[in-house]
Amino acid sequence: MAKRPTTRTTxxxxxxxxxxxxxxxxxxxxxxxxxxxxxDVGAALPAALARLGHHVTIVLPRYRGLPSEGVSTRxxxxxxxxxxxxxxxxxxxxxxxxxxxxxxxxDLYDRDGLYGDARGEYSDNAFRFAVLCRAALEYAxxxxxxxxxxxxxxxxxWQGALAPVYLRTILRDDEFFAGxxxxxxxxxxxxxxxxxxxxxxxxxxxxDLYTPQFLEFWGRASSLKGGIVASDTxxxxxxxxxxxxxxPEYGFGFNGILADRAxxxxxxxxxxxxxxxxxxxxxxxxxxxxxxxxxxxxxIKRALLEYAGIPRDxxxxxxxxxxxxxxxxxxxxxxxxxxxxxxxxxxDASWVMLGSGESWCEDLWRHLASQYxxxxxxxxxxxxxxxxxxxxxxxxxxxxxxxxPCGLNQMYSQRYGTPPIVRATGGLEDTVxxxxxxxxxxxxxxxxxxxxxxxxxxxxxxxxxxxxxxRWKTIQRDAMKRDFSWDVxxxxxxKVYRGETDGIRQGSDVHRRQLRPDDHRRQARPR
Numbered sequence: 001m002a003k004r005p006t007t008r009t010t011x012x013x014x015x016x017x018x019x020x021x022x023x024x025x026x027x028x029x030x031x032x033x034x035x036x037x038x039x040d041v042g043a044a045l046p047a048a049l050a051r052l053g054h055h056v057t058i059v060l061p062r063y064r065g066l067p068s069e070g071v072s073t074r075x076x077x078x079x080x081x082x083x084x085x086x087x088x089x090x091x092x093x094x095x096x097x098x099x100x101x102x103x104x105x106x107d108l109y110d111r112d113g114l115y116g117d118a119r120g121e122y123s124d125n126a127f128r129f130a131v132l133c134r135a136a137l138e139y140a141x142x143x144x145x146x147x148x149x150x151x152x153x154x155x156x157x158w159q160g161a162l163a164p165v166y167l168r169t170i171l172r173d174d175e176f177f178a179g180x181x182x183x184x185x186x187x188x189x190x191x192x193x194x195x196x197x198x199x200x201x202x203x204x205x206x207x208d209l210y211t212p213q214f215l216e217f218w219g220r221a222s223s224l225k226g227g228i229v230a231s232d233t234x235x236x237x238x239x240x241x242x243x244x245x246x247x248p249e250y251g252f253g254f255n256g257i258l259a260d261r262a263x264x265x266x267x268x269x270x271x272x273x274x275x276x277x278x279x280x281x282x283x284x285x286x287x288x289x290x291x292x293x294x295x296x297x298x299x300i301k302r303a304l305l306e307y308a309g310i311p312r313d314x315x316x317x318x319x320x321x322x323x324x325x326x327x328x329x330x331x332x333x334x335x336x337x338x339x340x341x342x343x344x345x346x347x348d349a350s351w352v353m354l355g356s357g358e359s360w361c362e363d364l365w366r367h368l369a370s371q372y373x374x375x376x377x378x379x380x381x382x383x384x385x386x387x388x389x390x391x392x393x394x395x396x397x398x399x400x401x402x403x404x405p406c407g408l409n410q411m412y413s414q415r416y417g418t419p420p421i422v423r424a425t426g427g428l429e430d431t432v433x434x435x436x437x438x439x440x441x442x443x444x445x446x447x448x449x450x451x452x453x454x455x456x457x458x459x460x461x462x463x464x465x466x467x468x469x470x471r472w473k474t475i476q477r478d479a480m481k482r483d484f485s486w487d488v489x490x491x492x493x494x495k496v497y498r499g500e501t502d503g504i505r506q507g508s509d510v511h512r513r514q515l516r517p518d519d520h521r522r523q524a525r526p527r
Contacts, residue, residue: 020054020497022046023150025136025160027129028114032092032100033063035114036327037270037408038156038187041237043094044273048490050097057143057150059136061109061128062090062102070102074142078135081204085131089139103135126195126223130203133163141176152181152497158193160184161227162203165215168230170204183496184231186224188405189245189252190331193223218253228257233496234265237406238427242267250403266501268493269430270406271486277391277412284388291480294417294473297393304393307386308352308377316374320466321350322459323394323418325387325409328357328365333400333423333455338364340452347463351376352394354386391416396445396462400455404428410444414479419465419472420444421458431484435465435475443479 028034029042046056062068070090077084088104103109108128116122133155140150155163164182171177197210200221214229215221228234236242244250246259258265275281280288286303289296301321305312326332334357337344344351345368353365353376365378379386391397397413399422406427410420414432422428424446435442445465447458466472495501 017498020049020151020494021148022049022054022056022152022154022497023136023140024056024058024154024156025133025163026058026060026156027132027159029058029060029094029100032060032066032102033114037406040273040408041187041270042156044271044486045490045493046098047095048271048486049493050095051487052490052494053097054494055097055099057099057101057139058094059101059103059132059139061114061132062088062104063114064110064112066102067092068104074139076135076138076142078131078138079204080127080131080134081201083202087131087135089135089142101136101139103132105131105135126193126199126221127203129159129193129223130162133160134166134204136160136163137166137171137177144176149176150180152183154183154185154493154497155227155231156185157187158191158222158224158227161193161223163227164230164232165205165209165223165226169209181233181497181499182231183233183235183493184227185235185237186228186245186405187237189224189236189250189254192217192225192252192254194220195223197221225254225257228254228261232264232499233501234258234261235493235496236265236267237270238430239267239269240429241403241405241426244403244426266496268489268496269427270408271489272408272411272415272484274415274485277388277415279392279416282388282392284385285392289417291417291477294476297417300389300393301395302393304352304389305350307389308379310350310352310377311374316350319348319350319375320395320463321352321393322421323390323397324351324353324355324399325390325397326353326355326357326399328355328361330358331402331404332357333402334358334361334364336400336402336450336452336455337361340455341368343452343456344459345372345376347459349375349459349463352390353378354381354383354390356380356382391418394418395466396421398459399423399428400447401425401428402450407431411482411484414443414482415484417476417480419462419475419479421462422446423450423455424448431482433478435461441478442475443482444475 026042028039030039046058049056070092072091074089077086090102090104092100094100153163155161209215215226217225242265246255248255280290285300287296287299302312328334362380369376369378391412397418397420399410401423404426410422410428411431413420422432432444433440433442434446445458445462447454
């Protein structure tokens, strides 16, 4: 148990609340496994919570290539309906105050990809991540034999969403978990954990839970829907996204379900790892800088162009470089870029893109790179070194997302004095201040309508500002002053864990008792 902090008041010592014991169920976390921003959250949020004095245990699968041994190893048979599934629980240190438990089940997790391979998603994903959720709860029980019980189970996305479902159904009368709160964080509502309801018995859930009020979602079962219904609190990764997912446009059919839980729905902005992304110390940059030495970005820009294979003559170095590090999918605005490509290329700018995704969008960037070899570079795949060079060496960064629950690169970009051009949605709306906003110091360029014309207008505004050196430097410096560290966000999560955040239904009938199938009549059928 973490040491209990104290606070001093005049003439006495006031005892702070007991440190929390947080059990996180998550499918990826650095440095163990990463496919996207979820892994960054899985590393940074636990570390920030630990700095506040709390103890965090993260539970994730032991994927191929991860350590097979650790500080300790336990064997356990995880109850899965009438059967029991054997696993090993491998304890790995994950920083001060943070423990990682790798659930070792080779038949389930020792595969080419985390969620699928070249042929698509794995057909048994529902069972794979049901085992993860149930194993996390069994680990808590085994670990609790020494007297330590989780204060809160924090599940992430559909992969972790069955943890609160198990706690509020088959484990509803388990005294060990009495008083344990449940929190579900939705990182991207588009991924809903859909599976055939005939699989329910294999994951230990009865057919009586397959109702429109609980797990049923238009003829499929949805682990994410179950987590939304069963959790005490639902969080998303930005305040604007929390509002957006209540609408038909961004709700992906869940807007009705979430509307019923709106008083328990809270948006907490993700932070970034300010140690890994620090222009003063970044190991991938050939020069380091801060807001007082922005001239050093020119050295990084030259290195970026060289790495990308773009000529480095005087004209090219004077031309602004627009960078992208992205997944090449419609969510990230690929169709918008395709519709505006010819007009974007008409601007006097260079383009450097790093990403992968849908083949048609990859082909678009390959075509642009071949058509404009002196101004466009496209690298399909991921390259950490290249990603850091783009953030440090580009003059501006483009994120034209259709929707963006939070986004990280726009925060990296501001920290690196690389003003972002973004569509005003989700976390992009919450983290970028438009340079023409009279209410505050501008740090980037926003557009609202999801149209080629709106995108082109924002890019043109950014290019005009770039050619005014005094104004541009002011924008860069204001952007670099923004604090996107995890510490602020972690304090908000602590309030949620303790049930102190505005909007949580204190003493709610539904969430102070254990859920049974007939408890969900108030839940609306998804619209």
